[in-house]
Amino acid sequence: MAEMIATRQAYGDALVELGEKNKDIVVLDADLSKSTTTAKFGKKFPDRFFNMGVAEANMVNTAAGLATCGKIAFVSSFSIFATGRTWEQIRNTVCYSGLNVKIVATHSGVSVGPDGASHQCIEDISLMKTIPTMTVIEPCDAFETRKSILAAVDYKGPVYIRLGRAAVPVITKKEDPYTIGKANILRTGKDVAIVACGALVANALTASDILSKDGIEATVVNMHTIKPIDQDVVVSVAKQGNAVVTAEQHVLDGGLGSAVASVLSRNYPVPVEMIGIDNRFGQSGEPDILFKEYHLQPEDIVLAARRAIGRKRK
Incomplete structure (x- = not known):
């Protein structure tokens, strides 16, 4: 634990x-x-x-x-x-x-x-x-x-x-490298990339575990710096899996997902699915209940990964 x-x-x-x-x-x-x-x-x-x-x-x-x-x-x-x-x-x-x-x-x-x-x-x-x-x-x-x-x-x-x-x-280590503007790749996989920030990084790792049990290997990127975003890593992981999921505790307009999609649209277009808050305000409730209500759970990232993989060009 x-x-x-x-x-x-x-x-x-x-x-x-x-x-x-x-x-x-x-x-x-x-x-x-x-x-x-x-x-x-x-x-x-x-x-x-x-x-x-x-x-x-x-x-x-x-x-x-x-x-x-x-x-x-x-x-x-x-x-x-x-x-x-x-x-x-x-x-x-x-x-x-x-x-x-x-x-x-x-x-x-x-x-x-x-x-x-x-x-x-x-x-x-x-x-x-x-x-x-x-x-x-x-x-x-x-x-x-x-x-x-x-x-x-x-x-x-x-x-x-x-x-x-x-x-x-706490999912990182004291000795892990950290540079503003440089993302950290926490896991590598050939099927899909999950790019997350903040509290959703832990959920992305859990989602990766769930996908792995079904034979789907996911790269997990901790995109701690949203601006300037690490374009090299975004393009690299997209080329590896040809499908990307973003995950954030923020509205979809103007957040991490928008930044990743902007990079990929200019450099390497692939299917992108976004986990975030879709045009809604928050509401009173315990955090775990709200994460379920706003579809921010590991299971939601898993479903988004499957959708992104399903959209790959045949």
């Missing part, structure tokens, strides 16, 4: 680790520091922590100002507030100027659970991906979250990192 750790918990620990090494790290939060776990940094380094209250747009502009003074600013809130309320400030103040601001949003996707549609941000990847100069990352587990936070410090310019509320399985 894999260890279960919330990616937001790993974020708070990584911030403290960074704060001890780099005096230019500053952290801003919008009155949700206990939930986002930035409170860990605030307790350890109160002079470099700023609770901006329920004023997210002001928080982003303040972070931009600190970045112009040489600071590396981490900005956090729930993803619905960190991207929805602040889109104009992120676009015009942070990204237009290419400032070194890292927006790390928690409580993304329907796995937020009982808080319901108003707090389940399922559009944030699309919102951030469309802004020029923005880098978009969704780590799959706690180890990868730590690596993404540490990597973001040395990565010049704006970065958006998408984290969840609920605990997720």
Whole structure:
């Protein structure tokens, strides 16, 4: 049984680790520091922590100002507030100027659970991906979250990192390589490729196990960086299996699936099936029930893989 750790918990620990090494790290939060776990940094380094209250747009502009003074600013809130309320400030103040601001949003996707549609941000990847100069990352587990936070410090310019509320399985290892913009291939197979991000990577691995029992071998790709997407890996795995499935906890419009389909349409067209949220809002419920309702389970990925394989040219 894999260890279960919330990616937001790993974020708070990584911030403290960074704060001890780099005096230019500053952290801003919008009155949700206990939930986002930035409170860990605030307790350890109160002079470099700023609770901006329920004023997210002001928080982003303040972070931009600190970045112009040489600071590396981490900005956090729930993803619905960190991207929805602040889109104009992120676009015009942070990204237009290419400032070194890292927006790390928690409580993304329907796995937020009982808080319901108003707090389940399922559009944030699309919102951030469309802004020029923005880098978009969704780590799959706690180890990868730590690596993404540490990597973001040395990565010049704006970065958006998408984290969840609920605990997720730890499926990577501390020693696994991690580079922003470079996907990790977790398994290889000749019949179909499953490209997933975030919490859906674990489900993709389970789906691969189910398919293998029926003699179908699937490649599983952990596409932790959605922008810039690793085009070389996308094309390579498509050529290997000639069928692709994408899996994400996000609306299908503008998310990982759209990015993969765009790469393949230009470079190597093959059948693509997408697992994600199809033109619906979230709703209140436990995460496992919502994953079933929105067809985000391993069994749904298995069915999508069979459909993609069935669409291969005869």
